[in-house]
Each structure stands twice: as C-alpha cells, then as structure tokens.
Amino acid sequence: MELWFSERHTQNVKFSIRVERQLYSGQSEFQRIDVFDSREFGRFLTLDGYLMLTEKDEFIYHEMMTHVPMAVHPDPRKILVIGGGDGGVIRELTRYEKIERIDMVEIDPLVVEVSKKYLPQTACRLEDPRVHIYYEDGLRFIRSVHEEYDLIIVDCSDPGGPGEGLFTKEFYGSCYKALKDDGIMVNQHESPFYEEDAMTMQRVHKRIVGSFPISRVYQVHVPTFPAGHWLFGFASKKYHPVRDLDAVKWNMFGLSTRYYTTQLHAGAFALPYYVEEMLKHVE
Amino acid sequence: MELWFSERHTQNVKFSIRVERQLYSGQSEFQRIDVFDSREFGRFLTLDGYLMLTEKDEFIYHEMMTHVPMAVHPDPRKILVIGGGDGGVIRELTRYEKIERIDMVEIDPLVVEVSKKYLPQTACRLEDPRVHIYYEDGLRFIRSVHEEYDLIIVDCSDPGGPGEGLFTKEFYGSCYKALKDDGIMVNQHESPFYEEDAMTMQRVHKRIVGSFPISRVYQVHVPTFPAGHWLFGFASKKYHPVRDLDAVKWNMFGLSTRYYTTQLHAGAFALPYYVEEMLKHVE
Missing domain, CATH: 2.30.140.10 (Spermidine synthase, tetramerisation domain)
Known part of the structure; x- marks a missing residue:
C-alpha cells in the first residue's frame, strides 16, 4: 500500500x-x-x-528560534512563548538553568494534549516546574502585560489560521510593551521564496520595524517547509543579534546542539541579496 | 487539465x-x-x-558556484568548467572582463544543443569568444592537463549518471594537478540532509580532502533541490575561502547579483553542527 x-x-x-x-x-x-x-x-x-x-527536522527550527536570542541576551530569566503548543521551544529553553520562569500562551489546548500523547520528542518538558501554560489567545494575553519579559518567542502557525492576530501591528506593539527595556522578541518570519510567503514576510517585517528600534532577519534550512528556506525575525530594544552575541559565554554553557553553533548564528544573519532587497523595500 | x-x-x-x-x-x-x-x-x-x-531558482546555484571562488582568487584568467552544459556557470563567468579563456568540457552535446534552444536564460553566453567547448568525458580530458588553470568549476549531475567519473579520487587528483600553484576547485557537493545524499557528500569530501591542502564546504538554499539544502566544495592549493576573500575588490567590479553578496559569502561557510560533524568524520 x-x-x-x-x-x-x-x-x-x-x-x-x-x-x-x-x-x-x-x-x-x-x-x-x-x-x-x-x-x-x-x-x-x-x-x-x-x-x-x-521529528526528523524539528531540531533545526526549535534550536534556531531559541538559542539565537539566548546567546545574545546577557541575563534572560523570564520568557514568554506564544504558540509553540508542540513543546519544541520549551524543550530547548528548559535546558538553561538560569531561566526562572517560562510562560507559554497557546490558544488550542488540544494541540498540547495531542503533542503530549503523540509527540513526546518535542512535548517532553512541558511539565518542568518553571513552565506555566495559559490557554488563551496570544494577542489578548499580551495586551495587559507591561515590561515583564526578557525574551518573547512567537512560535505560531501561518496567518490565516488561529494565529492571525499574531501577525498584526497591534500584536508586535504589545510585545514591545511587554518586554523589559533590554528585551528581545524572536518570531517565525515566513519564507522569502514563493510569492505569497514573501508578501507575508514583507508585511510582517514592516510591522516589526515599526515597533522595534532593532529588527534583523536570519535564515535557516528547514527541509519540510516551503522552499526549505525559512526566516526568523530578531527584534530588540537594545541588543544587536550579531554584535552582542557572546559566543564564549554561550559555549561555556556546554549545551549540545545539532544545528546551532555560535559561528552559524552570525552566518545566519547574512542573507541573499534578493531577501535583503525585499526587507529594505519595507523598512 | x-x-x-x-x-x-x-x-x-x-x-x-x-x-x-x-x-x-x-x-x-x-x-x-x-x-x-x-x-x-x-x-x-x-x-x-x-x-x-x-529558471526561477537557477541564479542561486550558478551565482554561488561562480562568484565565491572569483571573489577569492586574486587574478583568475584561465578557467575550466566541467559539465555545466546548460550554460549557467558560463553566463556568470563571462561577466568578468579579466577572464581570458574559459574551457568547458561537457560530455553530452545534446544537453548544450537543447539548452541553447530551450533555455536561453542560462545558455545565453556560450558564444562568447573566450569560451571553448570540448565534448568529452571530463575525467579523460583532465588527465593530460598540467598546471593550466586558475579555477576549475565542477558542475556535474549526481553520481549514477554520466557524471560518475567526476566523483572519483582520480578525478580530484587530476584537478589538483591541472591547477596552477594557487588554483581553486569548486564542485557541487550534494546535500547533507537525506541519508543517501549525505553519504555521497561524505564520500566526495573525503576524496577532496585527500587531494587538496585546503578543503571547505559552503551551503546554499536551492528550493527545487532535495531538502532545499545544497552544498558546494571549495578546495584550494593556497587560498582560504573566507580569510582570502577580497570583498572590497569584488564589490568594485560592480556586478549585480540576486543571491551572492560578500557578506553571504562568509556566512555560507558557517555550517550547521550536524553537517560539520559529518565532514569531520571523514577528514
């Protein structure tokens, strides 16, 4: 068959x-x-x-979404994950002892339940005592938060589904407000290759640039995503994603990874010319 | 329909x-x-x-195969292209005025004929007076060549087809011999992601490492290739692909590109950890 x-x-x-x-x-x-x-x-x-x-390629997405900001922020203790019900980002975050609290806001409880049952590879650390799960709409949750988090990771599905509100100007503005004065936001930023994805990517970038003083984009190879070419956004109030990378400190943590390295971290921010142009066009 | x-x-x-x-x-x-x-x-x-x-994504492969070595070698005048009957690498090479001669060795005349007729986007510069086409087996051609070329670009299909001989130890050894004492060889190096591709990639790397003192690998996003994740090999007698990159000089040429930039050049040599491990395993 x-x-x-x-x-x-x-x-x-x-x-x-x-x-x-x-x-x-x-x-x-x-x-x-x-x-x-x-x-x-x-x-x-x-x-x-x-x-x-x-299961074969999720390490790429989850490592690159998590370790890039964690290697830049000098003292990330309180983290917010929006979406990410599969638990992959949580798994990577809980490897850092110095993190004190992780709030996860997932709109759909069934995604978490199904992941716990069928995807133990990613959903293996949701019971960590530092993790607090809120089953709410991310946009609604963040509206009332002020200067709470060191890092916000927006791990949502594409616009069109329940994650629609997580691509709005209001949402990115609220993330800015919810971050401490040296906070970082990382988001899944769509793909530059196929036309519709690229248009979403540009729309997202324009909105983030409007909310954050520092906004850069980095790229990864995710073989099972459209074009195998995926982007993440790195938006920040203070730290630059490459100049403020503390490679020595991060390597001292001794975390083993399969995709992320501090060399790759810097390399991932060097984008193809056509992608740079698309981003500049909306900056 | x-x-x-x-x-x-x-x-x-x-x-x-x-x-x-x-x-x-x-x-x-x-x-x-x-x-x-x-x-x-x-x-x-x-x-x-x-x-x-x-036609939509060939610029990625052809730019990255050509401009990376061209931005490293200080004075490339005589170039050998093995394979590449579609003309894409030739198109990129002929943009450099300082190149004096390009020999292209393609085993299959029909690929060139069909490309000229149906793929003018890539086969547009095969009539450049500096281009000399030899319809021969690349392995046989190179056996008798000694210290002739500044740069050899191996743009062949995967092993299994007529390009089989271009993945052998003998072939890489002959390329070494055919290069001048500061020559560079660039080759398509397969993909690290799917098991069979990764095994080929390792086999190729092992053979090149056995023939050249400097052998590094760089990566690109080619959406229509397996996993969208493709590698090129940069093997050299003298120049390091990143330390000897002359970004200022290359940018002075004023060539417009859609993928290649000198920043991306350096970034592309930062590989995912799992790829580094696969390469180290055979070094």
Missing part, C-alpha cells in the same frame, strides 16, 4: 511524504489536527493540513 | 511541479533529456528524470 500526505506549497508545487499510518485525527475549536508516522521523517504534525513539524 | 512532474527526493519523499507543457523530450547517447514549462518555476530541465535547474 502507498499512502501519501501532500501539501501544496503553492497552487503549482506539491511536497509529499509517504505515510506509514495516521496516528491521530481530530478537530478542535480552532483547527483540524493530525499526526502521522512516516519512514523518512518519523512522526509529523499537521494543522489544517499544513505541516508544522517532523 | 493537471499535468505534474514529480521527482522522488528519496523513496519516501516526492517533490512535484505543475507543468504547463513539455517543450522537449529526447534521448542522447548518455541520458534522457526533458524540458518543461511551468507557471511556478518557468522552464526547467531534467536529466534522466532528475531536476537540474529551473
């Missing part, structure tokens, strides 16, 4: 994974949630049919 | 492009050659069913 999961990266491009079996399928108040098992990628999670993570 | 071209990136992963129409299909002495037109990627070329280039 051949069973294939396919995702349209555009109307004219399809990425397909051969599936061994479907482990879960359900509908929450917000979205359809599926978990599959595959020979190539291990288990993978989809929301409304869009691939969110696979 | 829906017409889809599909390539298996592994037995369990498929990448598919919606096709408007097939422009050419033929069989040479060496391989099956097809050209398609598509809405997403423009025209694209396949050899034995493997995607070689698309």
